[in-house]
Amino acid sequence: MKEVIKRHAEQIFANHSSVIGIEISNVMSHHDRMRNELCIVLLCLDESKLPYGESPLPENLDGYPCDIRKEFVKFGHCVGCQTLNIGCSIGIPLVKLAGSVGFFVKSNDSTQGNFKSGFLTAAHVAIGPCDELYEHKSLLSKNPLAHKSHEIVHPSYADNAANAVIGKVIESFFGNYGINETGIDAAFIQTNQRNLGEEIHLPDEKNLLFNGSMLVKKRGRTTGDTIGKLVNKDMPLCVRVHGRIYEFKNCFGVKQINKEPFFEKGDSGSGVYLIDEKDGSLKPVGIAFAFFCSETAVCKIREIVEAFNVSVYEYEEPMDTS
Numbered sequence: 001m002k003e004v005i006k007r008h009a010e011q012i013f014a015n016h017s018s019v020i021g022i023e024i025s026n027v028m029s030h031h032d033r034m035r036n037e038l039c040i041v042l043l044c045l046d047e048s049k050l051p052y053g054e055s056p057l058p059e060n061l062d063g064y065p066c067d068i069r070k071e072f073v074k075f076g077h078c079v080g081c082q083t084l085n086i087g088c089s090i091g092i093p094l095v096k097l098a099g100s101v102g103f104f105v106k107s108n109d110s111t112q113g114n115f116k117s118g119f120l121t122a123a124h125v126a127i128g129p130c131d132e133l134y135e136h137k138s139l140l141s142k143n144p145l146a147h148k149s150h151e152i153v154h155p156s157y158a159d160n161a162a163n164a165v166i167g168k169v170i171e172s173f174f175g176n177y178g179i180n181e182t183g184i185d186a187a188f189i190q191t192n193q194r195n196l197g198e199e200i201h202l203p204d205e206k207n208l209l210f211n212g213s214m215l216v217k218k219r220g221r222t223t224g225d226t227i228g229k230l231v232n233k234d235m236p237l238c239v240r241v242h243g244r245i246y247e248f249k250n251c252f253g254v255k256q257i258n259k260e261p262f263f264e265k266g267d268s269g270s271g272v273y274l275i276d277e278k279d280g281s282l283k284p285v286g287i288a289f290a291f292f293c294s295e296t297a298v299c300k301i302r303e304i305v306e307a308f309n310v311s312v313y314e315y316e317e318p319m320d321t322s
């Protein structure tokens with residue numbers, strides 16, 4: 001396959017000014033859907049704008065499919081971001097610590113017919129006194145911290161001084177939850193955003209394999225879209241937050257599969273999805289919140305939705321009303 005690339009590289013660079021890199025990958029990511037397939041990746045600056053006079057990019061080279069990927073030029077996080085999306089930068093007002101928007105959720109409990117909706121992220125990027133939350137060993141709604149207001153800004157103050165409040169934390173847990181003592185670092189932020197699509201059902205935990213054969217994807221504020229493999233089903237870990245050490249049990253562990261790290265600072269709270277082998281569809285497995293011994297710790301989404309009594313929903317692009 002390297003030979004194929006060598007043979008065509010010069011010609012591709014000469015004929016397609018938008019291509020900035022060519023590489024081999026074993027994951028094809030077409031239209032945000034992933035599947036395991038050996039392919040040639042064409043890294044482009046922006047494939048939607050075809051430079052004048054140039055022919056379209058090849059769909060395959062010597063029989064190998066081409067995967068055209070856009071390389072975003074990074075100017076910063078959430079620059080000009082109008083609506084909240086998966087992977088957006090969020091944080092606590094006036095605190096220079098960024099987290100990521102994980103999953104969009106809606107409460108299963110109604111208050112006078114209204115179901116509260118918003119998104120999930122990690123507790124330690126959403127709640128200032130998370131040490132107190134850890135001490136109380138209870139849900140935010142069931143301890144004295146609930147009487148304080150926990151506002152959330154988008155983009156995070158680390159990324160934008162505008163400090164625009166977009167919602168507040170209405171439920172959270174930080175520690176080991178329930179009789180199974182499952183590590184949870186999660187917060188439910190209520191927002192005014194109403195563009196939720198279909199409910200997404202969670203994969204059956206019985207069907208998850210931890211031998212490295214199952215691929216997962218996450219989208220976070222710092223590293224963007226990355227792919228890793230599930231390797232641990234009950235990972236214990238210690239994390240340091242604001243100088244204090246916290247112990248978590250029973251988390252999923254994810255390892256990176258290529259040189260790019262799966263998770264970095266600022267990605268806390270991002271949603272990790274299992275990539276379906278057959279159709280490439282994405283199913284929520286958990287929230288990435290820490291990095292420990294070369295593995296990313298992911299707290300289990302099933303325990304979180306049960307603890308918070310919420311369901312996960314798809315994001316729907318807002319209708320263009322202009």
Ligand SMILES: [Zn+2]
Nearest residue numbers: 078081088089
């Ligand atoms: Zn944003």
